[in-house]
Amino acid sequence: MNINEAIDLLKEKGYKTTGKRKEILAYFEKADGYRTAKDLIQFMESRYKGISFDTVYRNLHLYNKVGILETTELNGEKQFRMNCTHHHHHHFICNDCGKTKKIEVCPMDEVQNTLAEYAIEGHKFEIYGLCPVCQSA
Template identity: 75%
Template sequence: MNVNEAIKILKEKGYKATGRRKDILTYFSQEDGYRSAKDLIQYLEKQNEGISFDTIYRNLHLYNEVGILETTELNGEKLFRMNCSNEHHHHFICNLCGRTKEIDVCPMDEVKQMLANYMIEDHKFEIYGLCPACQEA
């Protein structure tokens, strides 16, 4: 997803595309991987002194709610990234740099067979480790 597609989604859902919201979208469109609210604030403070945590968190959760950002949790911290696909997918996430790589396989077919009498409502499958660049460093 790019910034223009994200802005279109915001407008379709009845939200304004303010300058600050565009700055947030620009940040995530340039990042390869999951980033924290703290990472975003550090980026935005260079342009918008005094930006509030409340503003950041409200927008991050709004973007997640409308499908612009996707989230994960790593070491107890919620992380965000631009939604790369509307299709079902999973990720490898680098523990050092946060880069992600989409994984096209999903273990749910096998799991559904093992849990045939259970009602599965949702799932999340992520693999954590070191990307090739971080292994070399």
């Protein structure tokens, strides 16, 4: 998803697109991988002195709820990234820097065969480790 698609989705769902909301979207559009709320707060404080944690968390929750951001748990902390909506895939996530790499393989074909009589309503598949840059550091 890009920033224009995200703005259109917000408008479609009846939400305003304020300057702060656009800045948050721009931050995640440029981010290479998952980012924490703390990362976003540091970014936003450089542009909006005195921005509240509540404003940042409220917008993160909204973006996740409407499908703009996807989340994962990394090192015991919830992290966010722009949602990849163009086709189904999964991610390798670096434990150090949070960068991601698409994985085109999906294990669900095998799982669906194994659970043929079950109604699967969704899934999440992520692989964690160190990217080549972090391995060499």
